[in-house]
Amino acid sequence: VSTQSTGDRRGPAMELPALEAAIDAQGEKVRMMKEAKQAVPKEEIEKLVALKDQLPDGHPKKPKPKKKKKGGGAAPAPAAGKAKGNQPVTQKPAKAEKKAPEAAPAEGAPAENSIAESSAAGPECHFGETPPASSATTLWEVPDAQFARQEEQMLAYWKKIKAFETQLKLSESYNKEYVFYDGPPFATGLPHYGHILAGSIKDIVTRYATMTGHHCQRRFGWDCHGLPVEFEIDKKLGIETRDDVMNLCKKTNDKLLPDNNLTGVAAYNYECRSTVQRYTQEWETVITRMGRWIDFKNDYKTMDLSFMESVWWVFSRLWKKDLVYQGFKVMPYSTKINTPLSNFEAGQNYQDVNDPEIVVTFPLVDEANVFFVAWTTTPWTLPSNLALCCHPQFEYLYLEQTAKDGSTKVFVVAETRVEAFQKWAGTKANTYKVLSKCKGVELKDKRYVPLFPYFKDRANCFRMLNDTYVTNDAGTGIVHQAPAFGEDDFRVCLKHGVITKQDVVCPVDDNGCFTDEVTDESITCNITGVWFKSADATIVDYLKSAGRVVFKGTLRHSYPFCWRSDTPLMYKIVPSYFVHVESFKDRCVESNNQTHWTPAFVKELSLIHISEPTRLLSISYAVFCLKKKKKKTKKQRIKKDEHIEQNNN
Numbered sequence: 001v002s003t004q005s006t007g008d009r010r011g012p013a014m015e016l017p018a019l020e021a022a023i024d025a026q027g028e029k030v031r032m033m034k035e036a037k038q039a040v041p042k043e044e045i046e047k048l049v050a051l052k053d054q055l056p057d058g059h060p061k062k063p064k065p066k067k068k069k070k071g072g073g074a075a076p077a078p079a080a081g082k083a084k085g086n087q088p089v090t091q092k093p094a095k096a097e098k099k100a101p102e103a104a105p106a107e108g109a110p111a112e113n114s115i116a117e118s119s120a121a122g123p124e125c126h127f128g129e130t131p132p133a134s135s136a137t138t139l140w141e142v143p144d145a146q147f148a149r150q151e152e153q154m155l156a157y158w159k160k161i162k163a164f165e166t167q168l169k170l171s172e173s174y175n176k177e178y179v180f181y182d183g184p185p186f187a188t189g190l191p192h193y194g195h196i197l198a199g200s201i202k203d204i205v206t207r208y209a210t211m212t213g214h215h216c217q218r219r220f221g222w223d224c225h226g227l228p229v230e231f232e233i234d235k236k237l238g239i240e241t242r243d244d245v246m247n248l249c250k251k252t253n254d255k256l257l258p259d260n261n262l263t264g265v266a267a268y269n270y271e272c273r274s275t276v277q278r279y280t281q282e283w284e285t286v287i288t289r290m291g292r293w294i295d296f297k298n299d300y301k302t303m304d305l306s307f308m309e310s311v312w313w314v315f316s317r318l319w320k321k322d323l324v325y326q327g328f329k330v331m332p333y334s335t336k337i338n339t340p341l342s343n344f345e346a347g348q349n350y351q352d353v354n355d356p357e358i359v360v361t362f363p364l365v366d367e368a369n370v371f372f373v374a375w376t377t378t379p380w381t382l383p384s385n386l387a388l389c390c391h392p393q394f395e396y397l398y399l400e401q402t403a404k405d406g407s408t409k410v411f412v413v414a415e416t417r418v419e420a421f422q423k424w425a426g427t428k429a430n431t432y433k434v435l436s437k438c439k440g441v442e443l444k445d446k447r448y449v450p451l452f453p454y455f456k457d458r459a460n461c462f463r464m465l466n467d468t469y470v471t472n473d474a475g476t477g478i479v480h481q482a483p484a485f486g487e488d489d490f491r492v493c494l495k496h497g498v499i500t501k502q503d504v505v506c507p508v509d510d511n512g513c514f515t516d517e518v519t520d521e522s523i524t525c526n527i528t529g530v531w532f533k534s535a536d537a538t539i540v541d542y543l544k545s546a547g548r549v550v551f552k553g554t555l556r557h558s559y560p561f562c563w564r565s566d567t568p569l570m571y572k573i574v575p576s577y578f579v580h581v582e583s584f585k586d587r588c589v590e591s592n593n594q595t596h597w598t599p600a601f602v603k604e605l606s607l608i609h610i611s612e613p614t615r616l617l618s619i620s621y622a623v624f625c626l627k628k629k630k631k632k633t634k635k636q637r638i639k640k641d642e643h644i645e646q647n648n649n
Helices: 016-035 042-053 147-161 163-174 193-211 227-237 242-246 264-275 280-289 305-320 379-384 415-425 487-495 536-545 581-593 601-611 634-648
Strands: 219-222 295-301 324-334 350-363 370-376 387-390 395-403 408-414 430-439 464-466 478-481 549-560 569-579
Touching: 016 042, 147 163, 147 280, 219 280, 227 264, 242 264, 280 295, 305 324, 324 487, 350 379, 350 415, 350 536, 370 379, 370 478, 379 536, 387 487, 395 415, 408 415, 408 478, 415 430, 415 549, 478 487, 536 549, 581 601
Parallel strands: 219 295, 370 408, 387 464
Antiparallel strands: 324 569, 350 370, 350 549, 387 478, 395 408, 395 430
16 A cells, blocks of 8 residues: 655556546546535646546547647747846746646555555555554545445455465464364355354454464364254255155256265255355455455365264264263254254244133142142143143142032142132132141142043152242142153253153154054053144043133134244143263363353353253264154145145235
């Protein structure tokens, strides 16, 4: 970038394209002043004229030379004569034509290789040097700054001199390595603001590491695994079940790539590999344009054998140390695409829907005519009920209800929820009286009669548990526990021995339909093979006929939907592999205390997660094409589609 002294406005010569751009910019500036009826400063006119004077002869924008007056340029000198004192009158020299000073070139439009070029008359300023006193010191002193063009010229200069490659080579002699792992993005989509922001931070950190005497390799990475890639291929090929993948070939699917002559999983993987790098060129263009120094030629991909084998090596180390076990984890689950989602994905598509709300009773085994009561908006979870839970410190009332015929029932409900419960149970035909009060801790381990007979023979089930996650601002202050369909339910039931890490009741398959585990000839509640949302009505009708429903209504509330398929999600237990963190928890805490985290609160959060005895470290993710699936019958598909259409309406 060249600067010039205030005594010379001409500046360095410019290439023709840059000169034309500078003339257009200055001309537009003058024109806008005239349109705004502003007085155009003389300096602005002179600057425009000076720029045009630099154009080559014959250029359409170059001003034509002014025609000379007849007889030549300067007026002829008067004839010599005598002056006072007989002194001869000398002829004064003709004044030279005043030439307008030429303006400096527009900032941001230097010649292609003029990055360190200096002005003929002014001082020179190179990158990394202190600018001279005569240079511009504020943005307002920089005429027509064109930062985008300057950035492009800078990138071209870096490329020409191989700045990044040279820096990497020279820093090898530092003998100190700064190890950088770049969390790779998916190449199935284009970069967005979040990628650019994170990339800028990574670039700052790695440049600083090099400036402080470290060799820092920076390899760009691509995440090639997981649902985004598979979902794209499923849409392209029309795949819905595992059998569709296993039978995949050109005979069964005419949408395969012309050169894909494979079958089954191999053909499916081939299609995934072909699409996973669809936007790599766009990524390289954007990342390079933002000025980030990173190696795209020596990149890594998670589908590389070397990468996958390194992950399996880590897993094998854990396995050999007996630190791995198979268990379950409750996650947001899409029954349409048959896979769990992350909590972030589950929060992307909440919709307002109408769901049934019911209050059901749970008769106590050892106290006649006394009932626990619980409220829920997910009746489909009730066949999987294994326990109840109340807050150990909340006050609970034994509330006696007397009907018009004189019959009585006693309900156990949180003190703060009595008014709401009375509205549900009805006040016109019933009267209420408080018999006694107790803390939630006093209700612990009281047994009750199950709603359904499906799992009645399981040990340690169908009793009251205590946990502080229960709230008293909704429901009855008592929460029904279906450990396969709720993260807190799973945690509480695991803590109290209702279930184990390897033994959880889950009578719903991957398609969201009830299995034959909920079949019993002694009751009239046929929900086997029915999609979970479509089963609500059948379950409520059965419980009502059994006298277990205090209240039945409809609640409009916000419910999570799959952002890809736009179908209702369910929180469902999924099989997963876990690491025995408890066995080396102390080492984790010690290492964490020696680690510098940015931002600092991440360190505290990680300590909390490590220290919690019930915190599970899952290291696997269920992929639908590896699971055996049952195809839904036509009747099941119709029920599911009808329910989705009803909710959408």
